[in-house]
Amino acid sequence: MSAPRFSSLRPAAPGDGPALGELDRATWSTLHAVQPRPQPPYEPFFDDRHRPEDILVAEAEAEAEAGGVEVRIAGYLRLARPTPLACNAHVRQIQGLAVAGWARRHGVARALLHAAYAEARRQGAGRLTLRVLGHNSAARALYEAEGFAVEGVLPGEFFLGGRYVDDVLMGRSLTS
Structure with missing residues (x-):
C-alpha cells in the first residue's frame, strides 16, 4: 500500500461511531490503554460522556482493497473539559488520540494536535493537558516536540x- 495522502480534518459526525470504534479496537495496546482489550459485544463509541462534538477526525486518501482510492478515517483526537467546574473552564484535555496503522508516520497525529489547539482556543481555553503512560516513549516524544512539558508523574499508577x-501528566499553554 502506498503512503496515504492527508485529506481533511473535521468534527466527528454521529455516523462515524462504528468506524471510530473499529479504529479504537484496532489500535488498542497496553502501550497506551489502561482498560482491558475490548471484547464483543462492543460498547458504542459515542455515549453521554463521549460525544461526537468532542472528537476531531482526520481523513486520508488511501488505496481501496478493491483498487482505486477511498477516503478513510485515519485517526481521531478526543478533546474535552477535564471537569465540569467553572474554575477549570479554561482548560481542555486530550482524552484520546489514535491513528490507524496504515496512516502512521505521515503527520496525522501532529495535524490532529494542531487542530486541537485551534479548537481549544476557539472554545476559550488557554491551557491543554493530557495523560500519557510512562513507557509510551513515541507519544511522549511527540508531545514534547509539540511544546508539552511533564507537570507530574504518578509512579507505578497502573x-x-x-x-x-507510570502515569505522566503533561500540559502546555495555548496563549504563547
Whole structure:
C-alpha cells in the first residue's frame, strides 16, 4: 500500500461511531490503554460522556482493497473539559488520540494536535493537558516536540502487561 495522502480534518459526525470504534479496537495496546482489550459485544463509541462534538477526525486518501482510492478515517483526537467546574473552564484535555496503522508516520497525529489547539482556543481555553503512560516513549516524544512539558508523574499508577507503569501528566499553554 502506498503512503496515504492527508485529506481533511473535521468534527466527528454521529455516523462515524462504528468506524471510530473499529479504529479504537484496532489500535488498542497496553502501550497506551489502561482498560482491558475490548471484547464483543462492543460498547458504542459515542455515549453521554463521549460525544461526537468532542472528537476531531482526520481523513486520508488511501488505496481501496478493491483498487482505486477511498477516503478513510485515519485517526481521531478526543478533546474535552477535564471537569465540569467553572474554575477549570479554561482548560481542555486530550482524552484520546489514535491513528490507524496504515496512516502512521505521515503527520496525522501532529495535524490532529494542531487542530486541537485551534479548537481549544476557539472554545476559550488557554491551557491543554493530557495523560500519557510512562513507557509510551513515541507519544511522549511527540508531545514534547509539540511544546508539552511533564507537570507530574504518578509512579507505578497502573499494572499493565505484568509490570507497573507510570502515569505522566503533561500540559502546555495555548496563549504563547
